[in-house]
Amino acid sequence: MSNIKISVKNLYKIFGDNPSEMIEHLEAGYTKESLLKEFGHVLGLRKINMDILQSDTQVIMGLSGSGKSTLVRHFNRLITPTTGDIIIDDENIIKKTDLEIRNMRRHKISMVFQNFALFPHRTVSQNIAYGLITQGLEQGKINSKIDKWIDKVGLNGFEDHYPSQLSGGMQQRVGLARALATDGEIILMDEPFSALDPLIREEMQEVLLKLQKDIQKTIIFITHDLDEALKLGDSIAILNNGEIVQKGSPQNIILRPINNYVAKFTKNINRSRVIQVSSIMDDDLKVNGPTIDGNMLIENALEVLSEKGSLTGIVTHNSKPIGSVNLYKLIKVINQPALIK
Amino acid sequence: MDNLYTFPSMDPQALRDLKKSIDSSFLEFSRSYGEAIEIFFEPLLLTLVWLEKLLIESPWPITILVLTGLAWITSRSWLATLFSATAFLIIGYLGMWPDTMATLAIISVATLLCIVFGIPVGIWISHSQRAKFVITPILDVMQTIPSFVYLIPVVMLLGIGKVPGLIAVGIYATPPIIRLTNLGIESVSNDVLEAADAMGASRLQKLLDVQLPLALPSIFAGVNQTIMMSLSMVVIASMIGVKGLGLPVLRAISNQYLALGLMNGLAIVALAIIFDRIAQLYGKRLQSYKETIQNE
Ligand SMILES: Nc1ncnc2c1ncn2[C@@H]1O[C@H](COP(=O)(O)OP(=O)(O)OP(=O)(O)O)[C@@H](O)[C@H]1O
Ligand SMILES: [Mg+2]
Numbered sequence: 017m018s019n020i021k022i023s024v025k026n027l028y029k030i031f032g033d034n035p036s037e038m039i040e041h042l043e044a045g046y047t048k049e050s051l052l053k054e055f056g057h058v059l060g061l062r063k064i065n066m067d068i069l070q071s072d073t074q075v076i077m078g079l080s081g082s083g084k085s086t087l088v089r090h091f092n093r094l095i096t097p098t099t100g101d102i103i104i105d106d107e108n109i110i111k112k113t114d115l116e117i118r119n120m121r122r123h124k125i126s127m128v129f130q131n132f133a134l135f136p137h138r139t140v141s142q143n144i145a146y147g148l149i150t151q152g153l154e155q156g157k158i159n160s161k162i163d164k165w166i167d168k169v170g171l172n173g174f175e176d177h178y179p180s181q182l183s184g185g186m187q188q189r190v191g192l193a194r195a196l197a198t199d200g201e202i203i204l205m206d207e208p209f210s211a212l213d214p215l216i217r218e219e220m221q222e223v224l225l226k227l228q229k230d231i232q233k234t235i236i237f238i239t240h241d242l243d244e245a246l247k248l249g250d251s252i253a254i255l256n257n258g259e260i261v262q263k264g265s266p267q268n269i270i271l272r273p274i275n276n277y278v279a280k281f282t283k284n285i286n287r288s289r290v291i292q293v294s295s296i297m298d299d300d301l302k303v304n305g306p307t308i309d310g311n312m313l314i315e316n317a318l319e320v321l322s323e324k325g326s327l328t329g330i331v332t333h334n335s336k337p338i339g340s341v342n343l344y345k346l347i348k349v350i351n352q353p354a355l356i357k
Numbered sequence: 358m359d360n361l362y363t364f365p366s367m368d369p370q371a372l373r374d375l376k377k378s379i380d381s382s383f384l385e386f387s388r389s390y391g392e393a394i395e396i397f398f399e400p401l402l403l404t405l406v407w408l409e410k411l412l413i414e415s416p417w418p419i420t421i422l423v424l425t426g427l428a429w430i431t432s433r434s435w436l437a438t439l440f441s442a443t444a445f446l447i448i449g450y451l452g453m454w455p456d457t458m459a460t461l462a463i464i465s466v467a468t469l470l471c472i473v474f475g476i477p478v479g480i481w482i483s484h485s486q487r488a489k490f491v492i493t494p495i496l497d498v499m500q501t502i503p504s505f506v507y508l509i510p511v512v513m514l515l516g517i518g519k520v521p522g523l524i525a526v527g528i529y530a531t532p533p534i535i536r537l538t539n540l541g542i543e544s545v546s547n548d549v550l551e552a553a554d555a556m557g558a559s560r561l562q563k564l565l566d567v568q569l570p571l572a573l574p575s576i577f578a579g580v581n582q583t584i585m586m587s588l589s590m591v592v593i594a595s596m597i598g599v600k601g602l603g604l605p606v607l608r609a610i611s612n613q614y615l616a617l618g619l620m621n622g623l624a625i626v627a628l629a630i631i632f633d634r635i636a637q638l639y640g641k642r643l644q645s646y647k648e649t650i651q652n653e
Contacts, residue, residue, distance in 0.1 A: 092555055122557030133552035137570045137646050146566070147556040178646040198556070 027100030032057030078255030297339035460601035479538025522599030537579030541572025
């Protein structure tokens with residue numbers, strides 16, 4: 017399972033006239049702010065290192081301007097880094113020629129955009145077909161793929177509509193189908209659902225989750241909504257001023273934010289609904305009480321304990337005991353820890 | 358003190374020599390290349406002559422039928438079609454049929470020339486900053502120089518006749534289509550281009566599948582302007598031997614024939630209105646994808 021699909025190594029991106037000369041200033045300790053002030057260059061990304069696993073959904077979070085879009089556009093080389101490497105399936109995509117990059121975009125990596133970026137002059141079907149046309153597929157195959165994806169994303173009946181005739185949610189279904197139709201292994205999603213109403217957003221998250229169950233793509237998903245990140249992400253990386261400040265499992269980020277910037281992201285969530293029992297259990301196996309599955313959320317575990325009238329419970333994994341929890345601990349975890357001073 | 362009141366101009370003799378040398382060298386040029394240039398434009402002349410003959414010599418009911426049919430196909434508007442038919446009938450009844458057809462022929466060929474030349478140049482300057490830097494001022498000059506002035510070298514090169522007339526009209530009417538093609542391509546939103554890039558479109562695919570289709574309404578506005586500008590050149594072009602509605606207007610000016618001038622002038626206006634309406638309706642149809650469906 018833990019195949020590394022994408023590996024980012026020492027990636028820097030600086031915007032300006034002499035970007036490569038700025039690297040040494042950064043090494044010498046300049047920050048995004050001081051680099052802009054003294055040298056007039058904008059720091060986009062700084063020393064990014066990360067591995068993304070095959071078939072995982074890697075979420076990237078961060079405040080506006082933290083470099084999320086800049087980072088994600090490196091994976092399909094819409095942006096070329098100042099220095100650094102990106103290895104996808106043992107190939108360094110920074111070294112690829114223009115033609116190789118075009119082929120990679122046609123066959124391997126596709127992208128979904130925040131503002132949908134549909135072709136306004138093409139119908140729904142024609143939008144979905146575009147990636148297949150650049151692949152050079154024959155019309156018969158294109159048609160059968162269009163039908164398949166129209167069906168999968170629930171756009172039946174809208175085939176001949178133009179994007180302007182669709183609601184935002186419907187438009188992003190087209191964006192999703194357009195990206196998935198090419199059968200690439202990697203999907204880049206730059207805040208794909210941010211422009212949608214909360215209800216539609218949840219609906220789209222469900223669509224994506226359901227699809228991902230059978231397509232098993234490697235997804236890089238950008239969002240600034242932690243609920244969305246928790247729902248979709250296998251792993252989360254948090255960017256600030258072009259740097260990764262913390263990365264890891266969603267549980268880890270919530271339970272152990274490395275600094276206030278990260279803690280602020282996690283502040284407003286309902287912790288009892290996202291933290292799993294296994295991530296906060298004790299090792300002590302010598303307790304009595306009902307069994308609780310390790311993947312159970314705190315909220316549900318509390319219910320089990322109170323139903324049985326027990327202060328403690330045994331945490332299991334595949335029905336084997338692996339630890340224990342007690343009521344006091346569960347309640348303590350629900351309470352927001354004080355921000356780091 | 359004297360120098361402040363009379364401009365210290367060039368020595369008159371030197372100035373005369375300068376002008377003379379420019380004239381003679383251009384004359385030299387036209388003597389040695391005039392024929393080659395004429396041969397180069399031969400196909401243009403043949404097209405024009407063929408079209409003119411076709412329009413004038415075909416039985417008029419058929420011509421009207423074909424023209425109004427074209428109006429219907431492009432505009433899909435009964436009103437515009439009816440207007441065109443009526444206008445042509447009145448024009449014919451008032452004895453201006455052959456002149457109107459001759460003008461129609463030269464306008465059509467001139468517009469075609471402008472499109473064939475203007476759209477590629479418009480595309481080119483959208484893709485090359487350097488080309489844009491060079492060509493934009495040339496367009497400015499083409500549009501502002503009084504048309505009589507550039508008639509002179511054209512006439513020196515090619516004499517008087519249809520082709521020089523066509524070229525004069527072409528020079529005057531090409532800039533809008535170049536500019537509007539460029540504008541149309543440049544105003545295609547970056548998001549959409551980025552999406553095409555992300556799907557691995559090549560430069561040519563981006564141009565053909567995204568930029569040109571989205572620029573089409575703007576290009577079409579350019580074609581419309583080009584037609585209007587060539588119509589407005591009809592009278593001037595008739596000074597260098599182009600047949601059509603311009604000629605009677607010219608005659609009317611020198612002889613003070615009010616009715617003659619007015620009628621032919623109005624026929625030009627009628628043509629302009631027909632072209633303009635039809636072009637605009639067609640342009641609107643090109644953008645039908647922008648309309649949202651009501652009641653949904
Ligand atoms: N082409 C560019 N030229 C100069 N600076 C740029 C360019 N693109 C991005 N930047 C800068 O890089 C930084 C990161 O921008 P980026 O768009 O990646 O942020 P983001 O995290 O996606 O923000 P948002 O949430 O608003 O989309 C910003 O400071 C931005 O101003
Ligand atoms: Mg962004």
